Amino acid sequence: MKSKAPIRVAVTGAAGNIGYALLFRIASGQMFGPDQPVALNLIEIEPGMAALKGVAMELDDCAFPLLTEIVQTSDLAVGFKDVDWALLVGSVPRKQGMERADLLGINGKVFVGQGKAINDNAKPSVRVVVVGNPCNTNCLIAMKSAPDIPNNQFFAMTRLDENRAKTQLAQKAGVSVKEVSELCVWGNHSPTMFPDFYNAKIGRLKATDVITDAAWLKDTFVPVVGQRGKAIIEARGASSAASAANAVVDTVRDLCTPTRGDFHSVCVISNGEYGTPAGLITSMPIKVDAIGKWRVVEGIKLTDYAKEKIAASNQELLDEREMAFGQLGLSI
Numbered sequence: 001m002k003s004k005a006p007i008r009v010a011v012t013g014a015a016g017n018i019g020y021a022l023l024f025r026i027a028s029g030q031m032f033g034p035d036q037p038v039a040l041n042l043i044e045i046e047p048g049m050a051a052l053k054g055v056a057m058e059l060d061d062c063a064f065p066l067l068t069e070i071v072q073t074s075d076l077a078v079g080f081k082d083v084d085w086a087l088l089v090g091s092v093p094r095k096q097g098m099e100r101a102d103l104l105g106i107n108g109k110v111f112v113g114q115g116k117a118i119n120d121n122a123k124p125s126v127r128v129v130v131v132g133n134p135c136n137t138n139c140l141i142a143m144k145s146a147p148d149i150p151n152n153q154f155f156a157m158t159r160l161d162e163n164r165a166k167t168q169l170a171q172k173a174g175v176s177v178k179e180v181s182e183l184c185v186w187g188n189h190s191p192t193m194f195p196d197f198y199n200a201k202i203g204r205l206k207a208t209d210v211i212t213d214a215a216w217l218k219d220t221f222v223p224v225v226g227q228r229g230k231a232i233i234e235a236r237g238a239s240s241a242a243s244a245a246n247a248v249v250d251t252v253r254d255l256c257t258p259t260r261g262d263f264h265s266v267c268v269i270s271n272g273e274y275g276t277p278a279g280l281i282t283s284m285p286i287k288v289d290a291i292g293k294w295r296v297v298e299g300i301k302l303t304d305y306a307k308e309k310i311a312a313s314n315q316e317l318l319d320e321r322e323m324a325f326g327q328l329g330l331s332i
């Protein structure tokens with residue numbers, strides 16, 4: 001049988017913690033399937049190139065049958081050349097004394113450059129998933145900087161938040177996590193996100209009929225999910241890496257696969273669905289149809305409490321956009 005043409009995947013921040021947990025899963029076939037060859041374009045900034053060489057050596061040493069090529073570069077034009085997917089993981093971390101606005105401005109510049117390079121070098125069908133924080137606003141900036149690439153090919157990641165939320169509900173209910181479905185995380189990938197427990201299901205039941213402790217849902221579950229990243233840093237001394245990489249695999253795989261059953265949370269361009277401000281990259285429930293086109297799931301009923309929480313998270317995104325776009329001279 002003739003083998004398929006490789007899918008070319010660019011990963012920025014490839015020598016970082018998430019990169020180290022992600023690349024081996026892509027190369028082993030967990031993202032695109034066991035018969036789909038992949039080529040990896042690994043992108044780092046200059047100081048990361050030596051470590052990247054070591055990562056590439058380890059990829060070689062795995063002798064992955066599906067891995068056809070490894071490109072190592074700090075040149076964005078080379079890194080994004082002809083890619084089918086651009087996974088934007090690298091990002092400048094917030095340092096002590098740095099204001100949120102400073103972080104938005106510094107990363108904003110990075111994502112302007114990456115957006116332009118994707119626009120000019122990637123395949124027109126490229127799909128872009130932003131992981132590096134603040135991922136929603138970084139994604140919006142990359143999207144604005146890539147005017148030739150349709151807006152619906154840009155995504156930011158809240159799947160880790162969804163996975164975290166599902167496990168919290170499963171553990172509270174004493175059931176397997178596979179029993180938990182229809183749990184959308186709405187809004188910004190930040191502590192303001194809202195994991196919608198009202199519409200979640202546990203088995204065939206409403207989650208709120210299984211977990212009847214409303215105070216726990218509002219006052220423990222929601223903040224635990226929102227603060228989980230911080231709790232991991234406190235426990236591990238480093239931020240979530242393997243679980244974040246796992247969520248990247250989940251996100252891309254589910255964007256490539258027609259959805260059977262449950263929807264998933266992905267930050268996408270809003271067209272005003274559910275009252276979200278149009279033009280933002282915000283997290284909503286997504287399904288993919290038989291020809292691979294994604295759409296926001298319609299008809300979900302939101303409680304007033306949920307609407308309030310989602311509006312607050314989207315307001316944070318509007319504020320981030322204003323701060324970042326002002327500094328970068330981008331227009332809304």
Ligand SMILES: NC(=O)c1ccc[n+]([C@@H]2O[C@H](COP(=O)([O-])OP(=O)(O)OC[C@H]3O[C@@H](n4cnc5c(N)ncnc54)[C@H](O)[C@@H]3O)[C@@H](O)[C@H]2O)c1
Binds near residue numbers: 048110131161244
């Ligand atoms: N969306 C999510 O759910 C989620 C979850 C966890 C982490 N994150 C974010 O993912 C990002 C990466 O996390 P990590 O733990 O791998 O960080 P890390 O610091 O271990 O690695 C980041 C890597 O990116 C590289 N880098 C920095 N700027 C770059 C640029 N302009 N181009 C290419 N490479 C660049 C660095 O050299 C470094 O190797 C962080 O912003 C983190 O906050 C997001």
